[in-house]
Amino acid sequence: MTDRLLLDTSSLMYRAYFALPASISDPAGHPVNAVHGYLDMTARLIAEHQPDEVIHVYDHDWRPAPRVAAYGGYKVDRPPDPESLPPQFELLREVLDAFGLLQAEAPGWEADDAIGALCARAGKDDCVAIVTGDRDLLQLVRDPEIRVLFTLRGVSELGVFDEATVEAKHGVPPSRYAEYAILRGDASDGLPGVKGVGEKTARSLVAAYPNLDTMLDDARTDVPTHPVLGRSTRLSASLREASSYLVAMRDVVPIRSDVEVRVWSGERDDERLDDLAERRRIKGPVRRLHDALGA
Ligand code: MN
Ligand code: MN
Numbered sequence: 001m002t003d004r005l006l007l008d009t010s011s012l013m014y015r016a017y018f019a020l021p022a023s024i025s026d027p028a029g030h031p032v033n034a035v036h037g038y039l040d041m042t043a044r045l046i047a048e049h050q051p052d053e054v055i056h057v058y059d060h061d062w063r064p065a066p067r068v069a070a071y072g073g074y075k076v077d078r079p080p081d082p083e084s085l086p087p088q089f090e091l092l093r094e095v096l097d098a099f100g101l102l103q104a105e106a107p108g109w110e111a112d113d114a115i116g117a118l119c120a121r122a123g124k125d126d127c128v129a130i131v132t133g134d135r136d137l138l139q140l141v142r143d144p145e146i147r148v149l150f151t152l153r154g155v156s157e158l159g160v161f162d163e164a165t166v167e168a169k170h171g172v173p174p175s176r177y178a179e180y181a182i183l184r185g186d187a188s189d190g191l192p193g194v195k196g197v198g199e200k201t202a203r204s205l206v207a208a209y210p211n212l213d214t215m216l217d218d219a220r221t222d223v224p225t226h227p228v229l230g231r232s233t234r235l236s237a238s239l240r241e242a243s244s245y246l247v248a249m250r251d252v253v254p255i256r257s258d259v260e261v262r263v264w265s266g267e268r269d270d271e272r273l274d275d276l277a278e279r280r281r282i283k284g285p286v287r288r289l290h291d292a293l294g295a
Contacts, residue, residue, distance in 0.1 A: 005051045006118055008132035010059040010111045012155055013038050013092065015133040017085050019154030026280045031084040035092050039285035041155040043292040045131065055263065056096055057114050060105040070251035073190045091280060097266025098273040099289065106259040112136050113256040119146055120257035131158065136181070138166050139255050141174035171203035180206050182249040191252070194242040196235060204228050212246055215239065
């Protein structure tokens, strides 16, 4: 039984946008495909999990200044959002407001961090499911109270990740996923990783050392003590060359759990909801969410 659903709204709207055709539009021709997909997904999740609470969480800043200060390349080459996506966030906020639903963001930070901070508040008796298409969030998985429902295809197929599933899929436990991601890199976030280190080597390094500092210390010795580095002087050299990158990444990759989160909800307004549904041609999704919430 899930008590609380934390929806990574920014990530899911993006997925929904590309999963559904832009021909789904309002009478004026403005695409509403992402809003359609997002509301329908929310309705399905609510019907399936019957949560006590659902929070829709936004990126307040998708490229936070502290991360950019630590590493200038962070998300620097990411292409801008397609033109018809930002207006759909405006519409979604209006709809969620009119439904009176909970929304949240961490000023100056990503949805990742807002969700991290909300998870930090979760106690042993809580049951939290994070819904996202952003694999960074796998860092937050913690048995038994925090799971990730990850989008596998579009926004309709979700995979459930607990500690065992993260370990089975990525070869590292969630508590060490950030270190693994640092070593491997993440092209979509502009993070190159360590030269010559792919997923397999990243996994074995994480398994071999208790933390990245110990690993770097070993790489700096003439004869590294651990077999992973001992076998390859080239790998030791790569790690030494990457040492400033590795240090910078500590302030980039780990999700923050100490940021301030603003949570709000609008006043439920059925008249406004009907008007939006009619004008923006989202009657079906609005009705389905309405029904799911009422059940
Ligand atoms: Mn994100
Ligand atoms: Mn992320």
